[in-house]
Amino acid sequence: MLSHHSELFGKYDIRGKVSEGLDESFARELGLAFASFLSPEKCGRFLVGHDVRAHSALLSSAFVEGILDSGSDVVELGMSSTPRITLVSAMNGFDGSASVTASHLAPPFHGFKLFGKQALPLGSDGTLSVLLSHKAETTSTRGRRIAFADLAALDLASYVQTILAKVRLERPLRVAIDPGHGAMCEEVRQLKDCLSEQHEVILLHEEPDAGFPNRPPNPLEDGALDGLRNCVLERGLDFGVAFDGDGDRAIFVDEQGRMVPTDHITGLLAGKFARQNQGCTVAFDFRSTRAVRELATEYGAACLPVAVGYPVIIGAMRSRGAVFAGELSGHYYYSDLFCTDNGLRTFVEVAGEVSCSGRSLSQLLRPMKKYVTSGEINLEVRDAAQILERLETAFKSGEVRKLDGLSVNFHDWSFSARQSRTEPVLRLTVEAHNEETLKRCTEELLREVRLDV
Numbered sequence: 439m440l441s442h443h444s445e446l447f448g449k450y451d452i453r454g455k456v457s458e459g460l461d462e463s464f465a466r467e468l469g470l471a472f473a474s475f476l477s478p479e480k481c482g483r484f485l486v487g488h489d490v491r492a493h494s495a496l497l498s499s500a501f502v503e504g505i506l507d508s509g510s511d512v513v514e515l516g517m518s519s520t521p522r523i524t525l526v527s528a529m530n531g532f533d534g535s536a537s538v539t540a541s542h543l544a545p546p547f548h549g550f551k552l553f554g555k556q557a558l559p560l561g562s563d564g565t566l567s568v569l570l571s572h573k574a575e576t577t578s579t580r581g582r583r584i585a586f587a588d589l590a591a592l593d594l595a596s597y598v599q600t601i602l603a604k605v606r607l608e609r610p611l612r613v614a615i616d617p618g619h620g621a622m623c624e625e626v627r628q629l630k631d632c633l634s635e636q637h638e639v640i641l642l643h644e645e646p647d648a649g650f651p652n653r654p655p656n657p658l659e660d661g662a663l664d665g666l667r668n669c670v671l672e673r674g675l676d677f678g679v680a681f682d683g684d685g686d687r688a689i690f691v692d693e694q695g696r697m698v699p700t701d702h703i704t705g706l707l708a709g710k711f712a713r714q715n716q717g718c719t720v721a722f723d724f725r726s727t728r729a730v731r732e733l734a735t736e737y738g739a740a741c742l743p744v745a746v747g748y749p750v751i752i753g754a755m756r757s758r759g760a761v762f763a764g765e766l767s768g769h770y771y772y773s774d775l776f777c778t779d780n781g782l783r784t785f786v787e788v789a790g791e792v793s794c795s796g797r798s799l800s801q802l803l804r805p806m807k808k809y810v811t812s813g814e815i816n817l818e819v820r821d822a823a824q825i826l827e828r829l830e831t832a833f834k835s836g837e838v839r840k841l842d843g844l845s846v847n848f849h850d851w852s853f854s855a856r857q858s859r860t861e862p863v864l865r866l867t868v869e870a871h872n873e874e875t876l877k878r879c880t881e882e883l884l885r886e887v888r889l890d891v
Contacts (some may be wrong), residue, residue: 440467441570441853446549449559449859450749453549454538456493458600460548462500468550469504469536469575473581474574475565476534476554477510481581485530487515487523488538489621489684492648493548496558498538509577513584517646519621519685520551521780522597528557528776539621542656542682545648551684557776559749565790598628601782605790612638612791614669614678617645618662620655622685625782639709655683658768667695676792677799686748687768688781690788692799701726702806704764707787709805711762712737721755721763721771724841725854725867729808730764740770745842746856752777766814810876812868817887822857822864825887829855832886851879 443464446454452468454460473482484505488494498514505512510533515523520537527535540547552560560566598842615630617623623646630639642665643652653662657680666678670691678691690698701723708720712734720734724743731741744763748771751763755777763771769779770787771881792799819825826844833853836846843856843865851870858865868883870876 440471440572440604444570447567447570450566450567450747451541451549451551452561453547455546456497456548457546460497462496465497465538465550466504466507467499468569469501470503470507470576471569471572471574472501472534472536472552472560473508473510474506475569475572477508481582482508482510483513483531484510485513485515485523485527485532485535486538487518487520487536488593489520489540490517490619490623490646490648491540491548494538494648498546501536501538502503506581506583507576508574509579510581511584512581517621517624519625519681519781521775521778521782522594522625523859524553524557524778525600525775525780526597527553528555528778531555535748537684537723538708539684541684542651542658542687544593544654544656557778559752559754561749563753567624569795575643582793594624594628595632597677598625598632598782601780601786602629602632604772604783605786607637607790607793609793609796610636610638611789611793612640612673614640614642614665614666614673614675615785616642616653616657616678616680617644617685618653618655618657618680618683619643619645619650620681620683620685621646622681622781624684626681629782638675640669640673640675650683653680654671655819657682657687657689663691663697665687665698667691671695677787677788682768683752685781687794688770690799692803694800696800696824698799698803699727699806700766700768701730701764701810702803703770703784703788705730705806706791706802707764707770707784708734708739708760709737710787712739715739715761719758719760721751721758721760722846723764724839725765725766725814725856726764727806727809727811727869728847728852729806732808743841747842748779750842751779761785809869809871811870812866812876815866815868815880815884816858817864817866817884818862819864819887820862824860825840825864826855826857829883829886853879853883855883
């Protein structure tokens with residue numbers, strides 16, 4: 439019974455270790471519950487793919503067996519990024535899709551990301567936890583495995599061309615791409631083939647490898663961008679990009695080898711979409727620099743601060759008609775891709791801005807450097823909820839917002855604080871007009887927090 443594995447169910451996806459319950463038996467039960475829940479009265483059709491991890495193929499195969507037990511049909515995409523799985527599923531009218539992946543987490547973690555029709559994530563309305571109590575029974579008529587070749591729209595080259603067609607590239611570029619031995623390896627090779635006639639594309643760590651030998655699957659970890667940074671500097675490239683383990687995050691370094699803050703990419707692309715779609719709505723992580731809002735507003739966009747988590751952001755985009763959204767973790771979302779996040783698309787968008795502007799990436803990002811920031815400060819605490827209440831009281835003279843934690847804005851500085859969903863940690867971000875104010879206000883905040891430490 440899935441209910442015996444409730445500890446594996448997070449708010450938005452399923453994570454755990456193969457040695458601690460996330461095994462083939464669990465995967466088969468999950469596949470049965472997933473398919474029968476989404477298609478209870480008919481034979482459904484589902485798409486399943488997986489990342490490069492050691493147990494991915496086995497877990498994926500067991501999950502597929504569960505779907506077949508429900509009487510529904512399955513197309514197996516094999517190794518693929520999560521963005522490709524969700525987009526291909528939505529474009530071809532599948533009843534749902536699954537990516538067998540632990541995303542950016544390092545081995546031995548594994549997991550599942552589950553989606554319904556039109557790439558709507560399970561979990562955005564509590565649906566994920568419903569699977570724990572869903573009574574699913576094996577049907578007398580097994581579903582069918584539909585051959586990959588029977589659906590031309592699943593072709594890798596077609597997928598990459600679909601993404602490339604969204605953006606115009608003018609002047610030739612010289613770039614480095616690091617898929618980090620993850621699920622994006624095949625996609626970036628195909629991308630290089632498409633671009634090589636006019637652009638120079640250098641690939642790093644492009645061989646799929648479950649051990650992630652050269653860098654962790656999370657490009658935001660310390661040292662993860664060193665190889666990419668060195669490549670950009672040594673070869674004098676325009677910029678570089680690194681993807682996470684399942685390809686939905688994109689992290690950039692500029693032509694000077696400096697990591698680009700993720701909210702600066704949000705501001706760059708929010709400005710681009712605002713210029714092209716007068717009066718549109720753009721969404722952004724509520725912890726982002728206030729320069730994002732200021733730039734988007736300057737171009738006439740309506741601004742929508744959103745809470746953290748891809749199901750929340752996708753839901754907010756769809757309900758409010760936002761054309762673009764950016765998250766501090768390096769996820770970027772596009773309305774013309776069913777509001778899903780897509781690392782490949784983000785690379786193409788940034789490439790388009792650099793190529794068509796005639797300016798370097800660092801020059802394009804100058805408007806985002808109006809303020810100084812602390813970066814995310816992670817603090818181990820006993821009672822994060824109590825601290826948030828205390829911070830709200832202590833700083834009530836500012837403009838207070840309670841969206842996935844607490845954010846408070848003053849004239850010359852601001853901060854956001856939220857509780858981690860997975861560990862006893864308070865995540866604090868501070869921004870100010872200058873270094874002196876940043877230092878003073880950060881120290882003041884830390885004094886309040888440390889009353890609980």
